[in-house]
Amino acid sequence: MGKNNIYTTFDKIKDRHAKEIYLKQRGKVIWFTGLSGSGKTTLASQLEKRLFELNYFCQILDGDNVRSGINKNLRFTEEDRMENIRRIAEVSKLFMNCGIILICAFISPTNEMRDLARDIIGDDDFLEVFVNTPLNVCEQRDPKGLYKKARKGEIKNFTGISSPFEVPDQAFIEVDNTNPDIDASVREMLKQIIPEIRFDPISSL
Template structure:
């Protein structure tokens, strides 16, 4: 099937040129954690702060992807892996335009995250584990999903009836039990900014 696919990447302006234009390095900040851990909230706060610092970002999260490009997928193991594969491929396209991707997905298994890392590339994949305890996530339960999972209305729910595998060696671990979101984002920026900062001396 792929024998008749001819990419045009060689004809497109390269990633380096686009990073020079944007004055930043394209990276994928991959936030993983339980439902209710605060991934989307932190992603939004991080994007806002990076934008204020003149960095150009794009957020991808479960809701905006599942309602569009992946709306045909269900929540079987196979479809969840395919969900992550598509997200990683889209993220790589954005990243190759010099854009900083902030991805907020449960991505509960090491296999799923390894797949995303392989597609995006080891040097460009910044895995951030949002380490919020299950009991805190369940207390928050902004969408009422844990309640439905406890009653059996939702099957294979991560943290209740399906496992979440803690990342082996994440780029960063974030304790999101702190109510001060701004302070949490400041700590994240200390590690992220050196990764996305554009250094004009590198092209001389």
């Protein structure tokens, strides 16, 4: 079946605005990027916890979880990593269009990958968070033992070792995750994120 035989139903279902009114929040995608071991998942989890306490409805998408499910057929070649990000961005957009706040935690090491996600999701709805943790700190943490394997050549195309990580050129927030006070880092993020997701009943009329 070709593309000419695909008929979307987006014009027949409740639109994003109606769902945002129902949830009393604005759907956004908060996209964490950084090296393996930089603390993306830890920060994303704590951010979700705080937003939930503030009555915001969120969903986390994490690299390992997605790789074990919807993207389990993909490897770590450059082409497959791009496809991994493309699928994640498309899924994120579907959630966002339901008024849900997506918190995504993916290495997404190049500007090209992040720009792909930004283009799919939309520039106004893509809040990029760069978890800026130096490589030597990530290696010291190495919670999964991946850096040791990469140094031995057991893992190919490993970001930071045999594959580059490009510093984001337009991050919405930059987090110094060498700071041991995770709560303080989350509070600083919330100051910038809340205005983006806060529901304004007047503007919704």
